[in-house]
Amino acid sequence: MSEHCDFSVKFWGVRGSISISDPNSIRYGGNTSCLEIRCGERLLIFDAGSGLRYLGNELVGRGEAVDADIFLTHTHYDHICGIPFFKPFFNPQNQFRLQAGHLLPEKNLRGVLCDLMTSPLFPVPLEVFQSKIEFHDFIVGDALHTGSDVVVRTASLNHPDGATGYRIEFGGRSICYLTDTEHVAGELDQTILRLIDGADMVIYDSMFTEEEYANCVGWGHSTWQAGADLCDAAGVPRFVIFHHDPDHDDDFMDGIAEAAEKRRPGTLVAQEGMVLRPGKPVWQDLDIPVSQARTVPAG
Ligand SMILES: [Zn+2]
Numbered sequence: 001m002s003e004h005c006d007f008s009v010k011f012w013g014v015r016g017s018i019s020i021s022d023p024n025s026i027r028y029g030g031n032t033s034c035l036e037i038r039c040g041e042r043l044l045i046f047d048a049g050s051g052l053r054y055l056g057n058e059l060v061g062r063g064e065a066v067d068a069d070i071f072l073t074h075t076h077y078d079h080i081c082g083i084p085f086f087k088p089f090f091n092p093q094n095q096f097r098l099q100a101g102h103l104l105p106e107k108n109l110r111g112v113l114c115d116l117m118t119s120p121l122f123p124v125p126l127e128v129f130q131s132k133i134e135f136h137d138f139i140v141g142d143a144l145h146t147g148s149d150v151v152v153r154t155a156s157l158n159h160p161d162g163a164t165g166y167r168i169e170f171g172g173r174s175i176c177y178l179t180d181t182e183h184v185a186g187e188l189d190q191t192i193l194r195l196i197d198g199a200d201m202v203i204y205d206s207m208f209t210e211e212e213y214a215n216c217v218g219w220g221h222s223t224w225q226a227g228a229d230l231c232d233a234a235g236v237p238r239f240v241i242f243h244h245d246p247d248h249d250d251d252f253m254d255g256i257a258e259a260a261e262k263r264r265p266g267t268l269v270a271q272e273g274m275v276l277r278p279g280k281p282v283w284q285d286l287d288i289p290v291s292q293a294r295t296v297p298a299g
């Protein structure tokens, strides 16, 4: 086994703002942000949007006790709405460490999730969960060690109410996860550049096209073109377009994929069910259920 072949990311939710269920958006998927990152034996989950429910069902189906770290970019609704429906939280055998870096000093993660699960917004409180859950608020910029061989680096993103970008390092490889964030037109975000420098893969908030962005300045989101520019500047081989606008159907996303492939060959558009392994060529690391696959990019 090579040192990094057990490092992978699976996309359980790729949509921004609100989940959608629409026959014209089924190939890319309608669930909001959730990634499953496997580092050998360790399970790391990034964001808890509606995709988290499906990941939870799969974990329950395996019938094994779950021990996982869950990192939130932030607590906007589309990134936490899966939490009350994550079945592994109801099993006392399971344990989780739930972390966020955007809330201190005014608020803390446990308090925000208590507010989410409060009548009359939700019928049962956070205490309904039976698994062991530790809540941890870290200072953005901290490097977080999860186990002996995984390092998670963090940086602040440009988003209303704050958000945290992550760089996960394992076995000499790295995956960066940066959503939700807004660029400044014509500039490269130096904080992001430092975080993603020389990484193998960057998953980036590409909610808008450049044309759409002109009318959405200040909304806290970016474009795939800005993501490509950042990856060029940081020497990142694999750029993954993420946090798709709920109004962008499959045909529209195919158009983005085509334009991005021309602009930066090897760029991928995240699809629900896609599994990627950093450091491998596209034809080797792409693993999408055949029913959902667009054309597999060549080379
Ligand atoms: Zn979002």
Ligand SMILES: [Zn+2]
Residues within 6 Å of the ligand: 074, 076, 159, 180, 220
């Ligand atoms: Zn947000």
